[in-house]
Amino acid sequence: MVDRAFPLSRRSLLGGAVAFGLGGLAALKTATAAPPRRVAVLDWGLAACCVALGCVPVGVPAPSWGTRYAGAPALPAGVVDVGLLFTPNFELLQALEPDAILITPGLEAMRGPLERVAPVVTVTLDRPGAGVLERAGSETRRLAALLGLEAAAETLAARAEAALEEAAATLAPLADRPVWLVNILDQRHVNVFGSSSLHHAVLGRLGLRNAWNGESSMGEFVPVGLERLAGVPDARLVNVALGGFGRLTAMAANPFWQAMSFARDGRTYEIGSVLGSAGLPAVERLARLLTAALSPVEAVRG
Amino acid sequence: MADNRYRCGGLVGLLALLAAGLTAVAAHPYLPGSPGDVETWRWLLAGDSGDVRRLILTDSLLPRLCASLLCGGALALAGVLFQQVLRNPLAEPSTLGVAGGAQLALMATAMLAPGLGVGSGGMPRGLVALAGGAGAAALVVGLAWRAALAPAVVILAGLAVGLTCSALASGLMLFNGAGFQALFLWASGSLSQNGWAIPQALAPQLAAGAALTLLLARPLALLDLGAEGAVGLGVPVRVLRLAALALAVALSAAVVSAAGVIGFVGLAAPAMARLAGARSLDARLAWAPPLGAALLWLADAAAQTVPQLAGGGRELPTGTLTALLGAPLLLWLLTRPGGQGRGLPVTAEAPSHRLARPIPWLAAGLLVLALAVWLALTVGQGVGGWRLSGWTELQPLLYWRAPRMAAAMAAGAMLGAAGVLLQRLTGNPMAGPEVLGISTGAAFGVILLHLAVPAFPVEAQVAAAGAGALATLGAVLLLGRRHGHAPERLLLTGVALTTVFGAVVALLLSSGDPRAFILFRWLTGSTYLVTPAIAMAAWAAALPLLALPLLCARWLEILPLGEAAARSLGLRLPLARGLVLLLVAALTTAATLVVGPLSFVGLMAPHAARLFGLQRAVPQLAGAALAGALVMVVADWLGRVLLFPSQMPAGLLATLLGAPYLLWLLRR
Numbered sequence: 020m021v022d023r024a025f026p027l028s029r030r031s032l033l034g035g036a037v038a039f040g041l042g043g044l045a046a047l048k049t050a051t052a053a054p055p056r057r058v059a060v061l062d063w064g065l066a067a068c069c070v071a072l073g074c075v076p077v078g079v080p081a082p083s084w085g086t087r088y089a090g091a092p093a094l095p096a097g098v099v100d101v102g103l104l105f106t107p108n109f110e111l112l113q114a115l116e117p118d119a120i121l122i123t124p125g126l127e128a129m130r131g132p133l134e135r136v137a138p139v140v141t142v143t144l145d146r147p148g149a150g151v152l153e154r155a156g157s158e159t160r161r162l163a164a165l166l167g168l169e170a171a172a173e174t175l176a177a178r179a180e181a182a183l184e185e186a187a188a189t190l191a192p193l194a195d196r197p198v199w200l201v202n203i204l205d206q207r208h209v210n211v212f213g214s215s216s217l218h219h220a221v222l223g224r225l226g227l228r229n230a231w232n233g234e235s236s237m238g239e240f241v242p243v244g245l246e247r248l249a250g251v252p253d254a255r256l257v258n259v260a261l262g263g264f265g266r267l268t269a270m271a272a273n274p275f276w277q278a279m280s281f282a283r284d285g286r287t288y289e290i291g292s293v294l295g296s297a298g299l300p301a302v303e304r305l306a307r308l309l310t311a312a313l314s315p316v317e318a319v320r321g
Numbered sequence: 322m323a324d325n326r327y328r329c330g331g332l333v334g335l336l337a338l339l340a341a342g343l344t345a346v347a348a349h350p351y352l353p354g355s356p357g358d359v360e361t362w363r364w365l366l367a368g369d370s371g372d373v374r375r376l377i378l379t380d381s382l383l384p385r386l387c388a389s390l391l392c393g394g395a396l397a398l399a400g401v402l403f404q405q406v407l408r409n410p411l412a413e414p415s416t417l418g419v420a421g422g423a424q425l426a427l428m429a430t431a432m433l434a435p436g437l438g439v440g441s442g443g444m445p446r447g448l449v450a451l452a453g454g455a456g457a458a459a460l461v462v463g464l465a466w467r468a469a470l471a472p473a474v475v476i477l478a479g480l481a482v483g484l485t486c487s488a489l490a491s492g493l494m495l496f497n498g499a500g501f502q503a504l505f506l507w508a509s510g511s512l513s514q515n516g517w518a519i520p521q522a523l524a525p526q527l528a529a530g531a532a533l534t535l536l537l538a539r540p541l542a543l544l545d546l547g548a549e550g551a552v553g554l555g556v557p558v559r560v561l562r563l564a565a566l567a568l569a570v571a572l573s574a575a576v577v578s579a580a581g582v583i584g585f586v587g588l589a590a591p592a593m594a595r596l597a598g599a600r601s602l603d604a605r606l607a608w609a610p611p612l613g614a615a616l617l618w619l620a621d622a623a624a625q626t627v628p629q630l631a632g633g634g635r636e637l638p639t640g641t642l643t644a645l646l647g648a649p650l651l652l653w654l655l656t657r658p659g660g661q662g663r664g665l666p667v668t669a670e671a672p673s674h675r676l677a678r679p680i681p682w683l684a685a686g687l688l689v690l691a692l693a694v695w696l697a698l699t700v701g702q703g704v705g706g707w708r709l710s711g712w713t714e715l716q717p718l719l720y721w722r723a724p725r726m727a728a729a730m731a732a733g734a735m736l737g738a739a740g741v742l743l744q745r746l747t748g749n750p751m752a753g754p755e756v757l758g759i760s761t762g763a764a765f766g767v768i769l770l771h772l773a774v775p776a777f778p779v780e781a782q783v784a785a786a787g788a789g790a791l792a793t794l795g796a797v798l799l800l801g802r803r804h805g806h807a808p809e810r811l812l813l814t815g816v817a818l819t820t821v822f823g824a825v826v827a828l829l830l831s832s833g834d835p836r837a838f839i840l841f842r843w844l845t846g847s848t849y850l851v852t853p854a855i856a857m858a859a860w861a862a863a864l865p866l867l868a869l870p871l872l873c874a875r876w877l878e879i880l881p882l883g884e885a886a887a888r889s890l891g892l893r894l895p896l897a898r899g900l901v902l903l904l905v906a907a908l909t910t911a912a913t914l915v916v917g918p919l920s921f922v923g924l925m926a927p928h929a930a931r932l933f934g935l936q937r938a939v940p941q942l943a944g945a946a947l948a949g950a951l952v953m954v955v956a957d958w959l960g961r962v963l964l965f966p967s968q969m970p971a972g973l974l975a976t977l978l979g980a981p982y983l984l985w986l987l988r989r
Contacts, residue, residue, distance in 0.1 A: 081496075101966055106495075108966040111704065131852065242506060244381075244513035245515050246382070246513070274516045
């Protein structure tokens with residue numbers, strides 16, 4: 020019941036998002052001839068993408084946490100903290116006098132109050148599911164068009180494409196083994212990136228096989244017990260350090276982890292945080308991080 | 322006696338058989354051959370240590386099975402001890418705030434000292450949880466010490482401490498929702514293992530606990546004579562209570578630190594032992610632990626196999642499954658004839674003076690409320706720090722400040738009035754709409770709606786909350802009818818419903834599902850998204866609902882006098898009770914929709930009015946509505962400005978203001 024409900028909700032949200040997004044875009048175009056300069060961005064992935072495009076938001080919720088989760092590029096120090104991720108402070112937003120507010124479908128419920136402050140545009144850089152990679156590109160371009168930074172989007176797209184090409188070429192010898200793409204939660208649980216995530220799509224583009232083949236309709240990742248990882252004996256394992264490094268090292272003291280073939284045979288790797296909701300910059304970042312983490316070791320081994 | 326042994330033994334055997342079957346299903350994918358084959362066992366006992374499938378069996382499934390047996394046994398033993406000392410069949414390991422304290426300690430440590438790696442697991446987590454759980458229990462014992470650890474005081478102090486800890490932990494979660502997924506997993510209880518460390522640590526702890534229990538068993542059995550009787554036989558009651566509580570807390574804290582919050586085993590296992598005929602303390606001490614072990618084994622095996630049979634996906638937390646399995650059992654227990662049901666004694670109302678002329682005082686209260694409203698509207702924080710806004714500067718800010726303030730005020734007034742109605746109806750000063758589980762029911766309706774339907778209008782949410790509240794109310798009435806609406810059973814039914822509900826919320830939050838955060842915000846009692854329309858709807862509901870109780874003022878004077886007095890005065894008791902409860906449900910549902918289910922206002926506002934000297938029904942109603950409105954306006958304002966630009970839900974702050982007040986009432 021739960022599984023069926025969520026994609027439905029996502030789909031309906033998407034429909035709404037497209038309609039609202041276009042509406043907001045049209046409103047912006049008519050209201051102000053120039054693209055918005057002062058933009059409040061109420062999502063960390065979106066904020067990271069804006070910074071990559073060259074537009075520094077005036078306000079972002081809890082920016083220090085945003086930088087921790089989205090990795091590079093970091094949010095500049097001048098960005099105003101507008102409150103918690105799901106409860107931005109309306110009074111403060113109003114005081115910042117933004118030209119536009121960017122939100123994700125998850126914040127659609129507060130569109131009404133936000134529109135009192137400034138025109139609201141919904142952007143969905145990540146739409147987990149089939150074609151997530153293509154949509155990351157098209158949505159990044161749409162965001163860039165909205166901000167009047169089309170050229171920057173083309174640069175980002177070219178860089179992402181180049182990073183993917185290079186990574187695919189470098190990592191081609193690694194197609195022999197499936198890859199676990201996880202986020203270690205604690206000594207007994209990991210989040211596994213499932214088939215609807217951007218991470219899965221990038222793996223596929225690089226010619227690598229995701230070791231997880233279970234259900235993933237709930238979202239980007241699924242929390243599972245460690246024992247589930249043992250089912251694919253020859254896999255490599257990459258820990259995506261969402262929110263901070265160190266958890267892979269902490270597993271060194273875990274006998275069960277050490278007995279798994281990927282740990283025993285030294286096939287574990289750790290890369291920095293990549294938010295699947297950051298669009299093209301996330302694609303490029305993930306491709307580069309995977310190349311950097313996976314290639315030298317395998318090269319030494321021949 | 323022999324008969325009891327057979328029935329208890331049979332029950333243990335049945336549960337263990339079911340659990341063994343499910344375990345076999347869980348282990349099957351990893352076995353090279355059939356379990357009946359000798360080769361399979363030879364491989365398992367002395368096979369290649371590098372074989373991953375064997376590793377899963379020997380270092381994950383098998384220690385997990387042992388951990389479930391040990392945790393189940395320890396929780397059941399702690400449950401028997403708690404129930405014997407607290408003289409209450411529904412006392413259990415979380416009654417003394419152990420789980421809430423452990424959770425708060427983990428959250429706080431993960432946030433304030435991230436270097437310890439508490440969020441990512443390892444040994445520190447167990448120690449931190451242990452310290453937090455023991456600390457909360459020590460606080461409860463300290464608060465109840467002067468009352469010679471009298472059961473009623475210990476239970477209520479435990480409830481208040483536990484709720485305060487949970488509210489604080491919820492506040493911390495709001496600030497770092499995304500970073501706390503690992504702790505959410507822990508909070509919903511997981512027995513997933515990666516080696517033998519946890520069973521090896523738990524086994525000696527449980528053995529020591531069992532040995533100490535043997536020493537305490539005889540004096541504890543004398544508590545069945547009542548405190549006076551035990552004192553008469555020379556039993557040092559306070560010391561004995563302290564020793565038994567300390568032992569039980571140590572056992573539950575050990576389990577909490579190893580496996581997280583596993584609900585209901587500590588409550589269900591002793592109850593099942595009783596129902597199967599183990600009536601004496603010795604018999605319950607002997608049979609509850611094996612029953613608990615078998616029950617948790619079954620729940621854990623089910624947690625592993627259900628997703629496997631349903632075609633993959635995430636595993637269900639064991640704690641959630643035990644709570645969900647335990648709920649029907651508990652409600653069934655509540656309908657049983659109360660042979661063993663030593664109820665929670667109704668604590669006497671604190672004596673206070675009575676105001677001869679309440680009207681001037683109520684007018685003064687209105688003035689204070691007006692002052693609070695002015696404060697909430699004009700004082701706030703902005704980019705440049707604290708500010709007191711004048712009229713012109715206020716104009717653009719009013720849209721953000723006025724509706725949420727007005728809605729909080731309406732909700733507070735309704736909760737205060739509902740509290741007065743319930744306390745007068747039940748004659749129990751500890752009854753409040755939150756404690757009775759009615760607002761929990763409303764919240765449950767909304768959660769089910771969120772899970773079942775992707776998008777819905779606000780009206781559907783109102784209907785779902787109303788249906789949930791009415792269903793809960795119906796259940797409470799139905800369960801209470803057999804016992805003439807005995808107040809303690811009403812209270813305990815609510816506590817049970819709240820526990821189950823907590824398990825479901827923890828399950829949702831640990832999934833990382835984005836909807837969970839939106840729900841979580843509502844559950845913690847937020848006025849954040851209140852629009853002018855919602856505020857007006859809240860007042861449109863509040864005005865008639867606050868006026869209606871005035872029509873039944875005479876009933877409200879008579880009901881607290883008890884059933885016999887009410888009948889002799891010619892009151893049609895079923896009609897009066899039914900109508901008053903309906904009013905309570907309507908008031909609570911309307912308030913819950915605005916501020917969420919978590920707030921102590923309904924419990925504390927009637928006391929504030931009463932202690933102030935507003936003793937008669939109508940003045941108390943007016944005073945409680947005023948006090949509730951005042952607390953909610955202040956809580957909403959504090960939530961808005963205290964941690965600017967971040968905002969705290971008003972319901973959470975109202976709990977943080979209210980729980981210490983409840984503790985203070987108990988101290989007196």
